Amino acid sequence: MPVKLLEGKIIADQIIIAVGSGVKALKAKYGRAPKLVAVQLGENASSAAYIKAQAKAAASAGIVYELKTLPGTCTQMKTQALIDELKNDDKVDAIILQLPVPKGIDANILVNTISADKDAEGMHPQNLGKVLLGNNKIGPCTATAVMEILASTGLDLYGKEAVVVGHSRIVGKPLSLMLLNKFATTTVCHIATAERGVLKDHVSRAEVLVVAVGKAGVVKGDWVKEGAIVVDVGINRVGDKLVGDVEFEGAATRASFITPVPGGVGPLTTAILMRNTLELFKTRMQG
Amino acid sequence: MPVKLLEGKIIADQIIIAVGSGVKALKAKYGRAPKLVAVQLGENASSAAYIKAQAKAAASAGIVYELKTLPGTCTQMKTQALIDELKNDDKVDAIILQLPVPKGIDANILVNTISADKDAEGMHPQNLGKVLLGNNKIGPCTATAVMEILASTGLDLYGKEAVVVGHSRIVGKPLSLMLLNKFATTTVCHIATAERGVLKDHVSRAEVLVVAVGKAGVVKGDWVKEGAIVVDVGINRVGDKLVGDVEFEGAATRASFITPVPGGVGPLTTAILMRNTLELFKTRMQG
Numbered sequence: 001m002p003v004k005l006l007e008g009k010i011i012a013d014q015i016i017i018a019v020g021s022g023v024k025a026l027k028a029k030y031g032r033a034p035k036l037v038a039v040q041l042g043e044n045a046s047s048a049a050y051i052k053a054q055a056k057a058a059a060s061a062g063i064v065y066e067l068k069t070l071p072g073t074c075t076q077m078k079t080q081a082l083i084d085e086l087k088n089d090d091k092v093d094a095i096i097l098q099l100p101v102p103k104g105i106d107a108n109i110l111v112n113t114i115s116a117d118k119d120a121e122g123m124h125p126q127n128l129g130k131v132l133l134g135n136n137k138i139g140p141c142t143a144t145a146v147m148e149i150l151a152s153t154g155l156d157l158y159g160k161e162a163v164v165v166g167h168s169r170i171v172g173k174p175l176s177l178m179l180l181n182k183f184a185t186t187t188v189c190h191i192a193t194a195e196r197g198v199l200k201d202h203v204s205r206a207e208v209l210v211v212a213v214g215k216a217g218v219v220k221g222d223w224v225k226e227g228a229i230v231v232d233v234g235i236n237r238v239g240d241k242l243v244g245d246v247e248f249e250g251a252a253t254r255a256s257f258i259t260p261v262p263g264g265v266g267p268l269t270t271a272i273l274m275r276n277t278l279e280l281f282k283t284r285m286q287g
Numbered sequence: 288m289p290v291k292l293l294e295g296k297i298i299a300d301q302i303i304i305a306v307g308s309g310v311k312a313l314k315a316k317y318g319r320a321p322k323l324v325a326v327q328l329g330e331n332a333s334s335a336a337y338i339k340a341q342a343k344a345a346a347s348a349g350i351v352y353e354l355k356t357l358p359g360t361c362t363q364m365k366t367q368a369l370i371d372e373l374k375n376d377d378k379v380d381a382i383i384l385q386l387p388v389p390k391g392i393d394a395n396i397l398v399n400t401i402s403a404d405k406d407a408e409g410m411h412p413q414n415l416g417k418v419l420l421g422n423n424k425i426g427p428c429t430a431t432a433v434m435e436i437l438a439s440t441g442l443d444l445y446g447k448e449a450v451v452v453g454h455s456r457i458v459g460k461p462l463s464l465m466l467l468n469k470f471a472t473t474t475v476c477h478i479a480t481a482e483r484g485v486l487k488d489h490v491s492r493a494e495v496l497v498v499a500v501g502k503a504g505v506v507k508g509d510w511v512k513e514g515a516i517v518v519d520v521g522i523n524r525v526g527d528k529l530v531g532d533v534e535f536e537g538a539a540t541r542a543s544f545i546t547p548v549p550g551g552v553g554p555l556t557t558a559i560l561m562r563n564t565l566e567l568f569k570t571r572m573q574g
Contacts, residue, residue: 108422116413125416126403132415132460135395159479167467173419176463176475180454183479185489188463192446192470202472 003252006149006231006259008268015148015271016060022278023062026285034281035064036120036273037086040098041079041105042072047098050270054096057270063277072102079105083113093284094120094277117284120276123170131174134181137283138276143175145268146210146231147182153229153257155208157182163206164188165199165219165245171212171233184208194218211245221250230258233265290539293436293518293546295555302435302558303347309565310349313572321568322351323407323560324373327385328366328392329359334385337557341383344557350564359389366392370400380571381407381564404571407563410457418461421468424570425563430462432555433497433518434469440516440544442495444469450493451475452486452506452532458499458520471495481505498532508537517545520552 027033036058038051051067058065068086070079079101086092095114101107111119116126122140130136131143139147150157162184166172172188179186187206193199203209203223211219212233224230224246234245244261252258259265314320323345325338338354345352355373357366366388373379382401388394398406403413409427417423418430426434437444449471453459459475466473474493480486490496490510498506499520511517511533521532531548539545546552 108420125420126413127416128419129412129415129417132419132464133395133412133456159483161485169420173464173467176467177419177460180460180463180475180477183477185474185476185480185483185485187472187474188467189472190467190470193472196446196472198448198472 001256003255004153004257006152006229006257006264008145008149008259008264008266011148011152012057012267012271015268015275016057019061019063019271019274019278022282026278026282027062030285032091033062033064034093034277035066035091036094036096036277037066037068037092038096038098039079039082039086040067040069041074042070042102044098044100047100051098053267053270054273057274058277061274061278063274074102074105076105076109079110080113083110087113087115087118092118093281094118096120096273118280120273120280122174122276128169128174131177131181134177137279139178139272140170140174141269141272141276142171142212142233142265143178144272145265146171146175146212146233147178148268148272149231149259149265150208150229155229157184157208160184160207161205162186162208162210163202164210164212165193165203166190166212166214166233168212171210175210175212179208209246213245215245216243217245217247219246219251221247221252221254224251224254226254227256228254230255231265232259232261235261235266288543290542291440291544293439293516293544293551295432295436295546295551295553298435298439299344299554299558302555302562303344306348306350306558306561306565309569313565313569314349317572319378320349320351321380321564322353322378323381323383323564324353324355324379325383325385326366326369326373327354327356328361329357329389331385331387334387338385340554340557341560344561345564348561348565350561361389361392363392363396366397367400370397374400374402374405379405380568381405383407383560405567407560407567409461409563415456415461418464418468421464424566426465426559427457427461428556428559428563429458429499429520429552430465431559432552433458433462433520434465435555435559436518436546436552437495437516442516444471444495447471447494448492449473449495449497450489451497451499452480452490453477453499453501453520455499458497462497462499466495496533500532502532503530504532504534506533506538508534508539508541511538511541513541514543515541517542518552519546519548522548522553
């Protein structure tokens with residue numbers, strides 16, 4: 001059986017259409033569209049691309065999008081003051097702090113300041129805790145995007161062997177909770193697994209493999225189990241090419257489904273950000 | 288090498304002594320000891336035993352302990368009103384809602400009402416989220432107790448193969464995050480793993496095995512890897528005996544360390560509850 005490509009763009013377009021309908025209905029009810037504000041500290045090439053994608057997705061979904069920028073030299077206190085102002089602005093429904101932030105700025109404190117109610121990225125501790133409890137309405141964008149991609153395959157995760165490589169707070173850890181909530185048997189590997197020399201052992205038994213490390217070729221193509229679903233979250237620049245964390249060519253000959261890089265998880269992340277914004281708006285307006 | 292018993296009671300006593308010193312110091316500073324209030328709805332044999340242990344541990348640590356009981360027939364609204372009152376009482380530092388609650392009562396809503404600041408059990412979403420982020424000062428009592436037991440063995444978890452059986456919100460899921468924060472390669476198994484027929488495969492590769500299912504003998508003794516550390520969270524009544532989830536006799540011949548049941552994790556859970564209470568008091572008083 002030839003491998004099927006999991007193109008996030010297609011799912012992302014569907015989500016944006018659904019969010020657009022939701023926005024329209026709520027706008028008719030409440031007299032205004034949801035508003036998402038992005039806070040950018042200093043300049044950064046990768047977040048510049050993300051911001052562009054956000055503005056475009058927001059426009060498609062009918063969400064009001066505003067970008068606030070502060071110089072890279074701004075202090076914690078100044079940034080905090082801006083976020084406080086946005087948090088207290090009744091017309092702002094969702095806030096995203098663009099990462100990475102400049103040196104000397106504590107992003108954790110800023111995300112706490114955003115408050116769970118306006119946390120567009122789903123990274124406030126209260127929203128992460130709800131992921132653990134399995135009653136979250138919004139979720140961390142990339143982890144949620146991975147779950148959407150898995151859902152698009154039609155596979156029932158119940159009892160499946162899922163292996164996540166990378167245990168970041170943004171992807172690996174929340175994703176492992178989401179997989180457990182679907183009753184996948186879930187293993188999380190990371191740098192210490194690789195150092196122990198057993199990463200290949202874990203990867204090669206994965207029926208569902210998600211790699212989110214940020215290092216080109218960290219998973220070799222011939223490690224992939226026959227028929228596995230492979231979701232590659234990594235985007236790495238190698239020469240003038242963008243590649244994932246998994247060796248695509250080799251993996252594609254063995255997997256049943258695989259995400260391309262770019263064009264896999266990336267576009268979906270932005271769509272989930274819009275869906276989170278809509279959910280936050282809905283919850284706020286319903287009181 | 289003969290197996291070593293991991294007796295939670297000994298670690299619990301040490302924690303209670305440390306909490307007692309902390310209480311004494313803060314009492315001298317702030318003029319009062321921390322106060323923990325337990326809310327019990329209806330009657331229940333297992334929570335009656337836990338309440339007795341709580342009162343005793345609190346007395347040892349110098350924590351003021353109060354038990355509030357409502358009849359098993361009380362409504363959600365009445366319970367909510369009581370918890371609201373406690374939350375707004377400036378002299379109450381920590382609240383524990385005894386589980387299980389009677390039918391028709393939504394414990395989740397009540398735990399949210401307690402608020403993260405007075406959440407003695409560490410089960411409020413905001414406190415669970417901090418466990419994921421790895422910056423929690425308090426943690427779910429049983430999961431934290433397991434981490435204390437593991438620490439008492441002196442084993443560095445970095446790169447170790449950890450397997451958790453049971454993916455409950457109280458033990459399995461938060462514990463998996465704590466193990467990941469220590470860089471163990473972490474697998475969580477559950478009912479769907481057993482139904483798939485691969486529970487034995489996972490258990491038998493575990494260097495660190497934690498079982499929290501609540502079913503006697505769900506893990507067979509001969510599944511245990513030679514030299515493994517085995518922490519058995521289950522407490523099950525079989526005839527007139529209390530037994531764990533792991534077949535103790537068989538497992539003890541193979542493990543390097545094993546918890547007895549009873550006398551393993553159980554006594555430590557109460558000590559962690561006291562430590563959480565002290566931490567909440569400290570944070571509140573420091574503003």
